[in-house]
Amino acid sequence: MAMNAPRGTVDILPKDVKAWQYVEDQIKEICNRYHYSEIRTPVFEHTEVYQRGVGDTTDIVQKEMYTFEDRGGRSLTLRPEGTAGVARAYVQNKLYGEASQPVKLYYFAEMFRYERPQKGRMRQLNQFGVEVLGSADPAVDAEVIDLAMTVYRSLGLTSLKLIINSLGDKESRADHRQALIDHFTPHKEELCADCQVRLEQNPLRVLDCKKDREHPAMSSSPSILDYLNDESKIYFEDVKAYLDSMGIEYVVDPTLVRGLDYYNHTAFEIMSDAEGFGAITTLAGGGRYNGMVEEFGGPSTPAIGFGMGLERLLMALDAEGIEIPDDDELDCYVVAVGKEPEQAAVRLVHELRTNGIQVDKDYQQRKMKAQLKAADRYRAKYVLILGEDELSQGTVTVKEMATGEQKVLPKEELLETLHGKLTGGK
CATH class of the missing domain: 3.40.50.800 (Anticodon-binding domain)
Known part of the structure; x- marks a missing residue:
């Protein structure tokens, strides 16, 4: 019987590792320039970390996690994303008590998600991520987006598209939530089984559905931007103003909700417009997640971050014909x-x-x-x-x-x- 790597995993051979090392070195240099420090968290956590941090209604928690019981009967889960583990480490190690605030972190980590493998989307994937904890300044949101865009541009990518949105604060989301329920309830039986559940638990996730994206009710759904209160509107305008001041072009998309429950206020995605890149164009995504630290027993702590798939980054470089410098002598x-x-x-x-x-x-x-x-x-x-x-x-x-x-x-x-x-x- 032939022994092959499990489905959804690949071997990164020595001839390819040089490209990975080059990209990682470039990213580390940029993080140092932006004054971010590296953090390394465990490859598995107690399952509750992801249930509470990522959200019970997300596809990650409901369908995609690799969860197992250890010999002591504890439920553990291989890391499916980076933010929850960083937030847990922030609380456990009392980083909120550090004299220098906010705490600005980056990481390179392997993630594990049980989903259908396809080009650029594996069951074991590699991700670069950034988290800033301890600041509610919209200038930090702009800085985090700027860092992500700088990574791509420094590597030579030009076919980029930045999408941003505001998910508002708790009050704005509550009003929008009710509007979504009222809008989709008459069409409930026409939606997929997942969306019928989401409509009850987290109707915002209905907008992120891949199966029902062509349903007529999607295009006429209430926009979150119409439900932002004054504070949320001002916050979003400030973020856009900072991006404008740095010359970073963006498109506001009210349907951008991201796939995780913890986001509020700023949400963003960076996509590749390169010809031949593929149907899945997202390179990186993130946003603000005020409230997660409290879920782990920490103090009220505003935070923002993003995750960037390294496999997809290398695919984008290839799609734009950008060659990694070959100094293998x-x-x-x-x-x-x-x-x-x-x-x-x-x-x-x-x-x-x-x-x-x-x-x-x-x-x-x-x-x-x-x-x-x-x-x-x-x-x-x-x-x-x-x-x-x-x-x-x-x-x-x-x-x-x-x-x-x-x-x-x-x-x-x-x-x-x-x-x-x-x-x-x-």
């Missing part, structure tokens, strides 16, 4: 033939690595010609040849692969010479 490759030269090569490789030189050697006991071919495949800048003659004379033959030029150096001069060549010296 090897500094040095040691070639040796014979038992004594082989032993000397092992010592030499160790010494060079200890002194900061990137180096590799043959481990297949191949002949010199085959070893030189291997050095070429590895794109080695220099080949260091150790034979019987070099060994007896205490020298090393250094071949520069770009020019074919060879020099015989005393072994004691090798390290200084390589450092000079590899750092641009002569």
Whole structure:
């Protein structure tokens, strides 16, 4: 029986990992520039963290979580999203008591969701996320959106579309909720089974349904923007003004609700307009979630964040024909033939690595010609040849692969010479 990776998972092979590392390094540099700190939370949490944080009425909690019971009878769930775990960590570790506020965090994390695998949407996915906890300033909303857009633009993406909306405060949402119930109730039996339940539990989620999106009642549904109270309207206008001041273009879409229960006020998505990107165009999404920290026993804490799928980011780069810089070169490759030269090569490789030189050697006991071919495949800048003659004379033959030029150096001069060549010296 062939053993394959589980459905909805993939192996990220060494030839592809370089692209992942490049993207992650670029993102980390941007987060540092924006003064965000990295946080790492457990890959599984008590199931209640997601039930309370994400919301019982969401598809994630109802259908997509990988939940299991451990040997102590505790219900645990593999991380399906990042925000709830960060909020739990914020409360448990009393980060709300830190002198510097707000707390600005980012993370790279694997997520697990049981859903139908398709291009760019896996059951094990990788996500970059940002969370800012402890500020109700609409300027923070704009900063978080700016950070997400900066990530995409710094990597070269241009076919981007930013969608924003306001979900209002608790009072505004309550009024809109009742309006949605009144609007959809006459059509209840025409909606899918999920939406019939959502209409009772969380009618805002009806607007996010993929099955009923073409139903006539959707296009005529009450807009949240018509139910915003004065405070919510002012907040949304401030967010838009800050985006305008930074020159960030956006489109207001009253139907944008996001798929999680915890959002209020600002909600946003960033989409790819690139030709051939696929039917699912969303690259990142997030919004404000004032109230979640209290769910975990913490003080009243306003917060905002987003999640960005790294698989979808790499897909977008490919769709726009953006190539990841290829700097996969090897500094040095040691070639040796014979038992004594082989032993000397092992010592030499160790010494060079200890002194900061990137180096590799043959481990297949191949002949010199085959070893030189291997050095070429590895794109080695220099080949260091150790034979019987070099060994007896205490020298090393250094071949520069770009020019074919060879020099015989005393072994004691090798390290200084390589450092000079590899750092641009002569």
